[in-house]
Amino acid sequence: MKVTRAALPFLPLCQRLFPSKLAGLSLVLLKATALEIAILAWHLLLYPSGMAQERRATPALPSPDTTRLPTEAKPPVVLLHGFIDNRSVFVLLRRNLAQHGRQHIESLNYSPLTCDIRPAAELLGRHIEEICERTGQDRVDIVGHSLGGLIARYYVQRLGGDAHVRTLVTLGTPHSGTRVAPLMNAHPIVRQMRPGSEVIEELRRPAPGCRTRFVSFWSDLDQLMDPLETACVDHPDLLAQNVRVSGVGHLALPVHPAVATGIRQALDTEEPTAQAATHTGGGLTVA
Numbered sequence: 378m379k380v381t382r383a384a385l386p387f388l389p390l391c392q393r394l395f396p397s398k399l400a401g402l403s404l405v406l407l408k409a410t411a412l413e414i415a416i417l418a419w420h421l422l423l424y425p426s427g428m429a430q431e432r433r434a435t436p437a438l439p440s441p442d443t444t445r446l447p448t449e450a451k452p453p454v455v456l457l458h459g460f461i462d463n464r465s466v467f468v469l470l471r472r473n474l475a476q477h478g479r480q481h482i483e484s485l486n487y488s489p490l491t492c493d494i495r496p497a498a499e500l501l502g503r504h505i506e507e508i509c510e511r512t513g514q515d516r517v518d519i520v521g522h523s524l525g526g527l528i529a530r531y532y533v534q535r536l537g538g539d540a541h542v543r544t545l546v547t548l549g550t551p552h553s554g555t556r557v558a559p560l561m562n563a564h565p566i567v568r569q570m571r572p573g574s575e576v577i578e579e580l581r582r583p584a585p586g587c588r589t590r591f592v593s594f595w596s597d598l599d600q601l602m603d604p605l606e607t608a609c610v611d612h613p614d615l616l617a618q619n620v621r622v623s624g625v626g627h628l629a630l631p632v633h634p635a636v637a638t639g640i641r642q643a644l645d646t647e648e649p650t651a652q653a654a655t656h657t658g659g660g661l662t663v664a
Contacts, residue, residue, distance in 0.1 A: 405624055409598045413626040420466060420628070427465025427486070452518050452543050453481040453508055454644065457501065459523030459549075460566065461489060466522060466631050473637040479644075481512055487528070492565045494524075494576050498532040505532075505541050516543040518644050522631045523601070526550030527570065530591075534615070535579055539588040546643050547593045548630040553577065553607040557600070572607075584614040591617040592643040594630060594661070601627045618643075622661045635661060 454474055456467040464484030471482050485504055491497050505517055519542055521529040526547030532538035533545055554572030561567045569576040595608030602608045610617035620643075625633050639661050 406598060409624060409626045409629070413600070413628050416628045416632055423465040423468060424463060427463035427468075427484075450514070451479060451644075452514055452516050453483060453512050454479050455505060455508065455517050455519045456482065456484040457519060457521040457525030457529055458484070458486070459521075459525050460570075462522070463489075467520075469634075470520070470631050470637050470640065473634065474641065474644075477641055481514075483508060494528055494531055494566065494569050495535075497528045498536055498538075501528055501532050502536055502538055502541075505538070509541060516541055518542070518544045518546070520546045520548065520631075520640060520644075521550060522548045523550055523627070524566070524570065526593075527552070527576075530580060530610075531576065533589045534584045534587060542589045544590045544592065544644055544646075546640055547591070547608070547610070548636070548640075549596060549599050549602060549608050549627045550593065551602060551607050552580070552593065552610050555601060555603050555607050557603040581612070584612065587615055589616075591615055593617065593619045594622050594636060594639065595619060596622045596625055596627065596630060598623070598625060599627045599630075620661055 456464065456471060458464055458466050463486050467484050471484065474482055485501065487497050487500065505519075508517060509515060519529045521527070526545070527550050529538075529542070529545050530547065530550070530552065533542050551570050554574060554577045555570055556572060558567070562571070568574060571577070591610045593608060593610045595602065595605065597605055599605055599608060609619040620639060622630065622636060622639075625636070630636055
């Protein structure tokens, strides 16, 4: 894959004043980096508000006197954050989904002390079963950012979660493992996100009859995915669509309004009837 870099109008001056690597940065990359820094600062401010688990509530029944147009009930949406993060990362996405008709949205926190994807996936499964029982729905949709997408995929593919998950949307998730930040290998869950780890190899195993539809958003400017295409779902037994996002980095994927629109469209798409896996492409340019 080739990422086109636009030349800056002041490139000759930059080449004289700054190191060659800096001079070669594209305007798109500079904008994306500035956006990542701004999102990081904003998220650090919100982080304390998301440390506690969200209060669970049973959806209120409408008054019998209220006249309502018949509408098709949409599955609950479960939002699952990434590594060293919490539910506060989904503040804007949650608001966006609610404004467009999603009535039941829940953000789950897993422990920052989590050291193994597999127990985290088992815990996710118990949460989802409880949500289905509480809401009266048979299945949910999941949006997982980074590690959250990998936990959700493990639940769906290895623990029978496809019975309860209709659509799994992943945002910058290292489906095939990422080689970035080797100095963080001291953390066991980071080692599980490496290419060739036991967890990654388990996800390569056959998954015949998996009923969940996968939609993976991957960015061509994602600083945490190495290689970039590791954020794509590539499995012959899975019904998957990979959507390339151009112009934003890793932290912007759960925040940017254009990505939120793409997520809504993915969740609102009718379930495909084809039994065989299809790998279709798509594109989303954020400039």
